[in-house]
Amino acid sequence: MTIAFYIVAGLAALVFLAAGLMKLTQPKPALVEKGLTWVEDFPSSTVKLIGAAEVLGAIGLIVPAATNVAPALSPIAATALTIVMLGAAVVHLRRKEAPGLQIGLAVLAAVAAVLGFLTVI
Numbered sequence: 729m730t731i732a733f734y735i736v737a738g739l740a741a742l743v744f745l746a747a748g749l750m751k752l753t754q755p756k757p758a759l760v761e762k763g764l765t766w767v768e769d770f771p772s773s774t775v776k777l778i779g780a781a782e783v784l785g786a787i788g789l790i791v792p793a794a795t796n797v798a799p800a801l802s803p804i805a806a807t808a809l810t811i812v813m814l815g816a817a818v819v820h821l822r823r824k825e826a827p828g829l830q831i832g833l834a835v836l837a838a839v840a841a842v843l844g845f846l847t848v849i
Contacts, residue, residue, distance in 0.1 A: 729843060729846060729847045730847045730848075732843055732847075733793070733802075733840065733843035733844055733846075733847050733848065734793070736836065736839050736840045736843055737789045737790060737793070737802065737806065737840040737843070737844065738789075738790065739836065740786075740789055740806065740809065740833070740836045740837050740840050741786040741787075741789040741790050742786075743833060743836070744782045744783070744785055744786040744789075744809060744833075744837075745782070745783060745786035745787075747779075747782050748778075748779040748780065748781070748782030748783035748784075748785075748786060749779070749783060750762075750779070751764075751775055751776065751778055751779025751782065752776055752779035752780060752783065755772075756768070756772055756775060759775070765823075766819055766820065766823060766825075769819070769823070778812070781808075781812055782809070782812065784805075785805050785806075785808055785809040785812065785837075786809075787805075788801055788802065788804070788805025788808075789802055789805050789806055789809070789840060790802070792805075792848075793844065793848045799848045800848065802840075802844045802848050803840070803841045803842075803843075803844025803845045803848060804841075806837050806838070806840040806841035806844055807837075807838075807841045809833075809837040809840075810834050810837040810838045810841060813830050813831075813833045813834035813837060814830075814834050816830040816833075816834075817830040817831050817834065
């Protein structure tokens with residue numbers, strides 16, 4: 729089950745790291761061009777904060793479990809990312825957009841959390 733955790737957490741970490749870095753490094757107009765039209769509803773600082781949360785969550789998924797330093801933080805990070813993605817799904821529903829990707833990522837993070845709580849702790 730530990731291998732399953734690392735596979736799921738690694739995949740989730742890659743996705744969240746890429747998405748978070750994009751939000752941190754790109755200005756709002758560039759994000760809109762890439763299809764992230766929801767950023768128009770939020771100030772730049774909020775978009776950067778979301779990006780930072782995703783990057784820190786991605787790091788938190790892997791580093792504590794891999795280094796065995798406070799490994800309980802890995803499933804906690806996965807739980808936090810699940811909450812972030814559920815919030816993203818709500819934003820997309822309010823904008824009358826399909827939240828399929830956000831729900832999928834929430835499920836991926838939730839699976840990482842469950843596997844983490846079962847194996848890492």
